Amino acid sequence: MSKRPTISVEGIKKVYRKDDGSESLTVFRDVWFNIEEGEFVCLIGHSGCGKTTMLSILAGLDSASDGVVIVNGKEVSGTSLDRAVVFQSHALLPWMTVRTNIAFAVESRWPTWSRDRVHAHCQQYIDMVQLTGSEDKRPSELSGGMKQRVGIARAFAIQPRVLLMDEPFSALDALTRGSLQDQLMSICREQRQTSFMITHDVDEAILLADKIILMTSGPEAQICEIVENTLPSGRTRSDMHRHENYAPMRNHLLEFLVNRSVSSRDALSSSDYDTRHPPLVRPTTKTPPRLASRA
């Protein structure tokens, strides 16, 4: 592909210093990856490998200690309406209604729009996440799943180039999470939304992602490998487990999380591992994951 990627993460590193400036903690280093236009990328790793920090850097809320993030050919130097964030804790403004929360974002994006136009635009996205009828409720009157749907509607409503999501469903029960994953998947596919999502749910990653980035455990976390989803793009939550590649995918990811996220740390530093081009893996029935990791 000669086309420039939508997001290009080039060698970013995050170091936290103590207040006196002496001891420092490198959360992750030498992280390189690309997100192509229309691609859905998931990042998986254990707690403490700096997933949320990385998303904050991509969003422009935090800055990297080293390296750059390039979005649409421009280096990220702060937040932008081109990159919408769905926060883990939904982060709705509690004194605003569902509609005002979304309208606040829409008015930020298009300050010159008339009230009617903002209203109609908000309604479209409220309908999209199936919250029709709850427009005038406040976040405290909504269930956890409904709140997160408002968060998603708010992010989509500004029509961002890139959607960044930080474990958006982790606080929800399994049933709600499943239906929200279905909704998110259909919306993302429909709009060919370039998305980056942090998760620790393997099934969520297999369902949603085109590409899954595996991070080793922190501190000094690195990308261990990038897994390409081998399931067909028309997969759904109800039928994907019947596909022959589902088991290899799931086993590969689980095995990484359980065994290799720690052990591979030493392997990375000793082998001919190239940080700029982490190994690309395509787990299928024909290629056992162990062999594939050296591909």
Next chain:
Amino acid sequence: MTTSIRLRGWLGTLLIIGLFGLVWHWLVTGGVGVDSGMDPEYAALMGAAAQGGSNMPGPVDVLATIWMHITSPLVYPGSSQPGLLIQIAYSIGRVLIGFGLAAMVAIPIGFVIGMSPVLNHALNPIVQVLRPVSPLAWMPLALYTIKDAEISSVFVIFMCSLWPMLINTSFGVMTVRQEWLNVARTLEVKPLRMAWRVILPAAAPTIMTGMRISIGIAWLVIVAAEMLVGGTGIGYFVWNEWNNLEITNIITAILLIGVVGMTLDTVLGAAARMAAYSE
């Protein structure tokens, strides 16, 4: 169920007031009055009190006085002096002006302090030193510089209302949840819009608490300030009646001060509920 609790509460209140009135009445009408064998000259001076009764008025006298003031609120009964309603209106007016000016100064400054950690550190020692100063201590300085009793009492109210609002506003602004600020940042919200649409509503409940504390203190202080300054107002009224030894009027004024203070707090409490939000 809740109405029954409330009803029984009201009945309890009436019962307590009734019992208190009875004991009061009994004490005043000679329940404890015995010939004290005091100096006859002093006894003559003290009048009825020396005859075994008490000069302390009973609840019936006070009720009669209250009724008198209710029927003649604008003119002091039997004179051309301003009535109780006029006096309390003066006090309320001073409190509202001093409090209003303090709010206009404290809330914007508190906002800026809350936004700027440097300014917060710079002003904190000053605020901490000035805050515990009794507002009445400013009175001589105010009288000396302003040379006007009326404005001086308003200034004292201003000084005592300032601190709770200043501290609460800056605290409220400082503790706005980071995720709400992050939302606004990702939406590239301009600073002024951010202050108005995000920080102010987020800090509003804390600011309202500060305003409620302030008006409570202001109402406490105005009585003392008017006692010092004189002229008009409920504080002056109380002190004047003390000089006239009109105890029934003093008790009436005390009750009125309480009722007005409660009303001021209720009004701000209602405003605070409008600014509140639940998560």
